[in-house]
Amino acid sequence: xxxxxxxxxxxxxxxxxxxxxxxxxxxxxxxxxxxxxxxxxxxxxxxxxxxxxxxxxxxxxxxxxxxxxxxxxxxxxxxxxxxxxxxxxxxxxxxxxxxxxxxxxxxxxxxxxxxxxxxxxxxxxxxxxxxxxxxxxxxxxxxxxxxxxxxxxxxxxxxxxxxxxxxxxxxxxxxxxxxxxxxxxxxxxxxxxxxxxxxxxxxxxxxxxxxxxxxxxxxxxxxxxxxxxxxxxxxxxxx
Numbered sequence: 001x002x003x004x005x006x007x008x009x010x011x012x013x014x015x016x017x018x019x020x021x022x023x024x025x026x027x028x029x030x031x032x033x034x035x036x037x038x039x040x041x042x043x044x045x046x047x048x049x050x051x052x053x054x055x056x057x058x059x060x061x062x063x064x065x066x067x068x069x070x071x072x073x074x075x076x077x078x079x080x081x082x083x084x085x086x087x088x089x090x091x092x093x094x095x096x097x098x099x100x101x102x103x104x105x106x107x108x109x110x111x112x113x114x115x116x117x118x119x120x121x122x123x124x125x126x127x128x129x130x131x132x133x134x135x136x137x138x139x140x141x142x143x144x145x146x147x148x149x150x151x152x153x154x155x156x157x158x159x160x161x162x163x164x165x166x167x168x169x170x171x172x173x174x175x176x177x178x179x180x181x182x183x184x185x186x187x188x189x190x191x192x193x194x195x196x197x198x199x200x201x202x203x204x205x206x207x208x209x210x211x212x213x214x215x216x217x218x219x220x221x222x223x224x225x226x227x228x229x230x231x232x233x234x235x236x237x238x239x
Contacts, residue, residue, distance in 0.1 A: 013107055020112035032113060032231050039227025040124060043220055047128045047157065050216055051135035054156050069211045070141055073204040080206060087202035090164040090195070095122065099167070114174070117228040121170050124224040125162040132157045132216065141207055157216030158209045164199040165221025166228075168192060173229055196221075 021029065078086075088094055099118055106115035133154035140155040153159075172192040179185050200214040209217075 013104055017107050017112060017115060020107065020110060021116075024112065028113075028234065031234055032116075035231045035234060036120070036124075036227055039224065039230060040128070043124075043128045043223040043227065044131060046223060047132040047216075047220060048135060050219075051132045051156060054136045054138055054212070054216075066210045066212055067141075070204055070207070073201060074207060076205065078201075078205055083202045083205040086198055087160070087206070090160050090168075090199045090202070092122070092163070095163065095167055102171075113232060117170060117232055121167045121224070121228065122163055124227070125166045125221050126159065128220050128224070129157055129159040129162050129217070132220070138210075138213070141210055155209055156213045157220050158200070158203050158213045159217065160203055161196065161199050161209075161214050161217030162221035162224075165192075165196050165218050166225045168195045169221065169225040170228060173225070173232075 099122060103115045103118045106112075106118060133156070136154060136156040138154050138156040140153075169192050172188050176185055176188045179188065196218060200218070203209040203214055204211065
C-alpha cells in the first residue's frame with residue numbers, strides 16, 4: 001500500500017508541475033529554453049576546444065606542472081579514507097536524492113522554473129563532461145600512482161567537480177538571492193568556493209584526476225550554473 005501511495009503522490013506532483021508550466025506567460029518557456037540552449041552550446045564549445053587541446057598538446061597525459069601538483073596533494077597527509085569521507089556529499093548517489101527533494105519543494109511552492117533548473121543541473125553538466133571524455137580520451141593518473149579507484153572512465157574533465165560547482169552553486173544562488181546582507185552573501189560565496197575546493201582536493205587526493213581535469217570541470221560546472229542563473233533571472237523578471 002505504501003508503494004501505491006508513493007506512486008500516486010509522485011504522479012500528482014508531476015501533474016502539478018505540468019500545470020504550473022502551462023500557466024507561465026507565453027514568452028517565458030520559449031525564452032527559458034532558448035537561454036538554456038545557448039548556454040549549453042557555449043559550454044559544449046568550451047569542452048570541445050579544451051578537449052582537443054588536451055588531446056593534441058598534453059604529452060604523456062600531463063602538462064608540466066600536473067604531476068608535481070598531484071604529488072603534493074597525495075603527499076599532503078590526508079588519508080585516503082578521510083578524503084573519501086570528505087567527498088561523500090559530492091557523489092552522485094548523495095546528490096540525486098537532494099535534487100528530487102529540492103525539485104519537489106519548488107513544485108510545492110509553485111516555482112516551476114526553479115524546479116526545472118534543479119532537475120537540469122546534473123544532466124547539463126553530465127552531457128558536456130561525457131563529450132569531453134569522448135573527445136579527449138585522457139588516461140587517469142592511476143597508471144602513475146597506482147590507485148585503482150574510479151579508473152573506468154576517461155579523465156578530462158572532472159565530472160565530480162563539474163556537478164559540485166553547478167549543483168551546490170545553484171543551491172548557493174537560491175540562498176544568495178534571498179539574502180540582503182553583504183556579510184551573508186560573502187559567506188555564501190565562501191561556502192560555494194569551499195565545496196568546490198574540497199571536491200577538487202578529494203579528486204586529486206584519491207588519484208583519479210590531473211589538476212587540469214579539475215580546472216576543466218570547474219569551468220564546465222560554472223558555465224552551466226551561469227546558464228541556469230541566466231534563465232532564472234528571466235523567470236523572476238516576469239513576476
